Amino acid sequence: MFITDDLQQRWWALEAKMMARFDKKPDLEAILFLIGMQETQEKISKEEKQDLMHVAVCTVLAQSGYYLVEGHDPDHWPHFKQLKQLPEMSLTEQENFIKDHVLLYFEQQGF
Numbered sequence: 001m002f003i004t005d006d007l008q009q010r011w012w013a014l015e016a017k018m019m020a021r022f023d024k025k026p027d028l029e030a031i032l033f034l035i036g037m038q039e040t041q042e043k044i045s046k047e048e049k050q051d052l053m054h055v056a057v058c059t060v061l062a063q064s065g066y067y068l069v070e071g072h073d074p075d076h077w078p079h080f081k082q083l084k085q086l087p088e089m090s091l092t093e094q095e096n097f098i099k100d101h102v103l104l105y106f107e108q109q110g111f
Helices: 005-022 028-040 046-062 091-108
Strands: 067-072 078-082
Touching (some): 005 091, 028 091
C-alpha cells in the first residue's frame, strides 16, 4: 500500500510545525515519544522509554476505539484495555495507520 497524497501532505505539515518548534525534523518514533511524554507528564528513565512508546500508541489508537484508558497507577501512568483487534497490515500500512492517528491526535490537541 502506498501512502495517500492527503496523508502525506498532512504528515509533512505536522513535520513542518515540529521543525518550527524544535528546530529538528522528527521521525514517527520521536513524535510518538512526544505524545507519550504529553500523556504521562512525568520524567522518565531510559528503561521507561519503551513503556512511553506503548502509552503513545495506545493513546492515538484509543481515538478509533481500539483501546480504552482504564485508569492511572500511583505513578500517574495510564493503563489501557484493548477493546478490539487491530487489522492485519503490512509494515508500510501499519506505519500509515499510526501516522493517520498521530495526525488526528495533534488535530484534537489544537496543534
